[in-house]
Amino acid sequence: MKLTEIYWHLRSDISMIEKELEQNIGAKHPVLKKASTHLLKAGGKRIRPVFVLLAGQFGNYSVKEIKNVAVPLELIHMASLVHDDVIDNAELRRGEKTIKSKWDNRVAMYTGDFMFARAVELAAESKQPEVHDIISDAMVEMCIGEVEQIQDQYNWDQNLRTYLRRIKRKTALLIAVSCELGAVAGDTDSETRRKLSLFGHYVGMAFQITDDILDFVGTEKELGKPAGSDLKQGNVTLPALCAMNKDPELKVKISSTIKENDLGGTEIKSIIEAIKDTGAITCAKQFSDRYLQKARETLQDLPDIHAKTALLQIADYIGKRKF
Structure with missing residues (x-):
């Protein structure tokens, strides 16, 4: 089943969110507007707004209220991608030129800042006063996660705990917040809110681990960027950790080969194959499966409504996705 088929019943509400996103990135300055629109038109799964919408259905569902958290959360996600591409010096995202590539680093950074600012501004329109605090706290934690990733670049001695803490802040947190704020906007009870937030955390961890696996097994066409990009940039992900734990000699090879310089395609392919030969992909997949x-x-005791079925199907999709 395709992801869009899982939440087909929400298509009109998702269309509304998409229109709201387009309206809210409309900056007065033409360069900011063009850059923001370029990223929006590149597409995306919009999985965070979907989580907001589905979580909201466990309470008093009102898309007019829920959009006040769904749109800001997607803007925060988009802004983080723009900044990531500057940090990683990435030329492609989803098969399209990145903003930093199409314009330059300065335009990219201010575009990301603009999106963050619009997100905070829009969140203030929610009737639930805690929404602003939750989003602000999430943005702080995300920034810490990004700084930690920069500090840990080319650090081949880091441990599993460091990796898990980093992906919690970078990815899982915003998905958990999407589920939590959907529940808040739907005015659900505290236990339902807690369980939905926890569901988002576990799914978010699995989502990022799957991303990290795909960096080793996906093709450039599937990923929208060259395979092995994370490894080449010195980002130590779970497959690499699993491989280095199993084969200390491989760790020496990786640390001596991948440094702050531009590796050729043949070199990176050789290291990727060596990592895969250790069984590291299976090891990482087991982590993802446990989180899922x-x-x-976590959802077992929640009401058996359509939204619950859709959330479970999305969890299944994340475990099997190829891009």
Whole structure:
């Protein structure tokens, strides 16, 4: 089943969110507007707004209220991508030129800042006063996660705990907040809100681990960027950690080969194949599967409504996705 088929029943509400996104990136300055629109038109799964919409259905569902958290959360996600591409010096995203590539680093940074600012501004329109605090706290944690990734670049001695803490801040947090704020906007009870937030955390962890696996097994056409990009940039992800734990000699090879310089395609392919030969992909997949199982268990006691079925199907999709 395709992802869009899972939440087909929400298509009119998602269309509304898409229009709201387009309206709210309309800056007065033409360069900011063009750059923001360029990223929006590149597409995306819009999985965070979907989580907001589905979580809201466990309470008093009102898309007019829920959009006040769904749109800001997607803007925050988009802004973080723009900044990531500057930090990673990435030329492509989703098969299209990045903003930093199409314009330059300065335009990219201010475009990301503009999106962050619009997100905070829009969140203030929510009737729920805690929405602003939750979003602000999430943005702080995300920034810490990004700084930690920069500090840990080319650090081949980092441990599993460091990696898990980093992806929690970088990815899982915003998905957990999407589920939590959907519940808040729907005015659900505190236990439902807690369980949905926990579901988002587990799914978010699995989502990022799957991303990290795909960097080793996906093609450039599937990923929209060259395979092995994370490894080449010195970002130590779970498959690499699993491989280095199993083969200390491989760790020496990786640390001596991948440094702050531009590797050729043949060199990076050789290292990727060596990592895959250790069984590291299976090892990382097991971590992802455990998080997804925890996510499913978290929803067990929630009402058996269509939204619950869709959340469980999304968890299944994340475990099997190829891009």
